[in-house]
Amino acid sequence: MLVRLTFKSFFSRLVSVLIIFDALFFTISPASAGLLGGGKVKIPTPSQAAAELEKRYHVNTGAVQDQGETLNVADSKRPTPEVSLFFSPSDPKPGEKLTARAFPAYFTNDASKLYFTWFLMRENCYRGDPAGRPQCDADSDGWIDENDWMVEAHRSLASNDLDLLNVNYGSDTDNDGYTARFGGDNRVSVPNHCYYHDNTSGENYELVDSDVGDIDWGCPSGYSPVCMVGSEDLSPGDINLSATGGTADGSGGGGGSATATGETFETQTSDDYVSGLPYCNQSGGVGCNVGTPCCVLNATTATSCDVSLTTCSRPGGIGRTSANPVCRHIFPEAPGFTSGDGTFGASEERFWQTNPADPDTADNGNKDEANIVGLGRDTLTWNYQPGDQVGVVVEGTSMIATKHKDSSNMIMWAWSKNTCPNNGNKGSYTRTIDGYQVVIPTIAQDLRWCTQFNLVDPTQGGQATNLELSVAASPDDPINDVTTRSDGDLLDVVATIDNATKGIQGVYYDWRVELSPDGTANPAGGWINITNALNSLSGDRKLLSQVRGNGINKVQLSLNMRSTDAFNGRAFSSYLLNDVGYLRFRVDAAENYGASGASRRGRSSVIVKFNASQDRIIAHTVTASGDPARVALAAGEICSGTVNPTDPPEQQALSRLDGKLCRVIKNEIIGLEIPSGTGLSNFNWTINGQPLTCNAKVSPTNCFDDRQSNINFFPIIGNVGDTFNITVTANRIDSLTSTEKAVTISRTFKIVQPSVSIVSNNQASVWPKVLGQYVDTSGAAYTKYSHETLETFGGTAVPVRALFTPDFLGNIAPPQIERSWSVDGTVVGDGSANTIVFPANKLGQSVYNVSISAVYRPSALTRRALEDIWGISALDTTESYFGSSIQVEQPDIENIAAAGAKRYYALIASYLPGSVLFSLKVLFSAALILLASAMVFAIIPNFPEQTLSKRRRLGSE
Secondary structure, eight states, X not given: OHHHXXXXXXXXXXXXXXXXXXXXXXXXOHHHHHHHTSEEEEOOOHHHHHHHHHHHTTOOHHHHHHHHHHHHHGGGGSOOOEEEEEEESSSOOTTSEEEEEEEEEXXXXXXXXSEEEEEEEOTTOOSBOOTTOGGGOTTOSSSBSHHHHHHHHHHHHHHSSOOGGGOOTTOOOSOOOOBOOTTOTTOOSOOOOBEEEOTTTOOEEEEOOTTOOOOBOOOOTTOEEEEEEEEEEEEEOEEEEXXXXXXXXXXXXXXXXXXXXXXXXXXEEEEEXXXXXXXXXXXXXXXXXXXXXXXXXXXXXXXXXXXXXXXXXXXXXSOOOOSSOOOOOOOOOOTTOOTTBSOOOHHHHHHHTOOTTOTTTTOSSSOHHHHHTTBTOOEEEEEOOTTOEEEEEEEEEXXXXXXXXXXXXXXXXXXXXXXXXXXXXXXXXXXXXXTEEEEEEEEOOOGGGGGGGOXXXXXXXXXXXXOOEEEEEESSSOBOOOSTTOOOOEEEEEEEESSOSSOGXXXXXXXXXXXXXXXXXXXXXXXXXXXXXXXXXXXXXXXBOOOEEETOOEEEEEOOOOTTOEETTEEGGGGOBTTEEEEEEEEEEEEEOSTTOOEEEEEEEEEEEEEOOSOOOEEEOEEEETTTTEEEEOSSOBSOOOOOTTSOHHHHHHHHHHXXXXXXXXXXXXXXXXXXXXXXXXXXXXXXXXXXXXOTTTOTTTOOSSSOOSEEEEEOOSOTTOEEEEEEEEEEEXXXXXXXXXXXXEEEEEEOOOEEEEEESOTTTSEEEEEEXXXXXXXXXXXXXXXXXXXXXXXXXXXXEEEEESGGGGXXXXXXXEEEEEETTEEESOSOOSEEEEEOOOSSSEEEEEEEEEEEOOOHHHHHHHHHHHOOOGGGOOOEEEEEEEEEEEOOHHHHHHHOHHHHHHHHHHTSOHHHHHHHHHHHHHHHHXXXXXXXXXXXXXXXXXXXXXXXXXXXX
């Protein structure tokens, strides 16, 4: 308000001066006087002149008023020093090194010149009596306070985990003392003025001794001390004009004269205004730099002095006038010593656990005592334990200048939570500066008391405490097979933790699978938990892998839920909408990271949309013809998933997998078909997300130029291991709503290396060699068979068969697939068949080496089609060679017989299936029981009759 009133008074005086200047130099010509007609001329008032100036120079009074109001409070809004803390890691575990880093702001010092006083409060080491908590009394003074917290932190800073075993504190020769300067290490020859900032009022108070209190101004209760100034307004007077001579037309011709009489300005007394605040001098007198001391009821609206103010007093005596106000560092202290005083002897070295023979125990470039006072130490690292709280207070020079007539800026402190409630008496003292009495606000504040309000929990205040968990599922757009074929996709769902402190084996996972026809977060019917039901389906089907336990970061779901499978009392088909359903995989993860059982947890989920249509993409080989070459579907299906029961178990598993992941080879052309009669139309094909188009250039028989059909083709180009995801989207009329619905079908193909293996074609004549048996943890026994060795008896016709990978290679005739069989180096057969039979006619123990060599040559028409349709050079479509070999062993039957019956029967038994052996064991056991019974009856032939007679005799007695 003082600034606003002064500005108004100044503005009025300025306008008055301008008016006087205009009146002194304003000349009225006779013609003008004539026009005016004589009489009085009114000079505008200051308000009228100000309004004219505002209008002429486009001055917005509202904007000027806003600037004045902002200026009035600007002093309390200046930025004062602050500090922020950041922790690494943000989620510490017990015993782990944790680093706190301080980032100060609004200091004039570089961070290396500031004093960082850290304080570390361990769990339950709060202020008070150390009874039952002796470990908390770091300075051993019988009381727990902020100094103990500071000692705990600065021992770590200064000692750098020094091994005290071989340290000799008998002498101190390292000269590692340091003298701290108020306001930072770089303040030299600058007066010290230390200040406290009140965050609520924005006022800055100079720190003083506790005997400085509030001034008693002697005003009546409810009155405030101010300085009042009386004022006089300058008002325009009346000026009388008269003119003689000249012409009436105002042309200025002819002679004439004009006279003016009257007062230009008149002085009038106006209301007083507040010019400022009074000061209380050393002798108890009251004064004002401008105006007269007064007591008023309302300093904002006062226009006159209510009560005269002549004396003042201060509790404790006169005001302080010392040239060096009170400054005290906030440093940790060893009992009986002062930190930062330049002396650092053996006793202090022992207390701080530093090396008296090393001036820089911490090896950071600071002397030991400089580390004790925290010079430039903006980081603190310690072994974290649950319950630890840490903080920091930073001393330095602020960016705010003092009122003192010297080069000083305010010395201030910044706190880790930027809070320091005032607990001291506020007052002020007066200094004469440049002839003016300057009032400086003061406070007797104990800054160390604020430490307790600035402790930070490293795991709170925005620090991460939970596991950062994410879940992903593959493949995209999976297919669920609702039929008994079980050709649905295998869905992999994986949880990833970005901030785990242990491996996945140290994290407990708990998965839940839920089903809904609506993929929103909160579907109308809710998400139905089907986790347990997935492994208790009809036919003892188990579709879901393990869902809970340590390290179970991945689950797999076989998408073979049938239409009639029941979930929560409803058929699976009822959870589908237009053959589309949704699965939600939810996982809860917990990581135990402390001996106390403390753990961090995380939760995440992923929603997977799946298609449950019975529609499928059928794969075919192709025929090529014409010039230029074009293709058409060949008869028969490949990768059907059909299993040959005579194949080895491993081959059966691969054949079953072909129904989901079709194995193909390079330089082949694959035909794709959606069977007719499905009611689908408007087909759109993609391969790995890119359009896959078929037209008459590809197949005039199966494709069209104006639309996509249910048939398509693509070439197998790339490298072994590459995959092709074929997706087709089509429309079907919904029988219930008579509206079109979109149907998505997909299938995956993978390039494999062509290969062939040799297996028995009749295990009654030739069979895999038994390598042994193993017993699993449940006690079940399994027989291990060789893949490289077969066995047979001499004199037997040995039938063997070639198994090709992919399966469809076995159906291709020469010359596209050529086969060359040999037994012991002798070619067998004409190379067109997948089977051969050879005699085991060697004498004694023998071995037969059986091999097959194969070559796959794309037909000339296929190679031409690849080039004519897709631009694949014939040079890139060369043949592939592959083969396989086995040994067929023939044991020496004669030698076995000569060696004895036991060895012979043992050999025979080794070829018998386990079930036959079990039956034989049962048969032999029964025979043995019968034999033993017969022997007993033979030895005692009348035993039953004798026993019966004896019982009768005893009964009669």
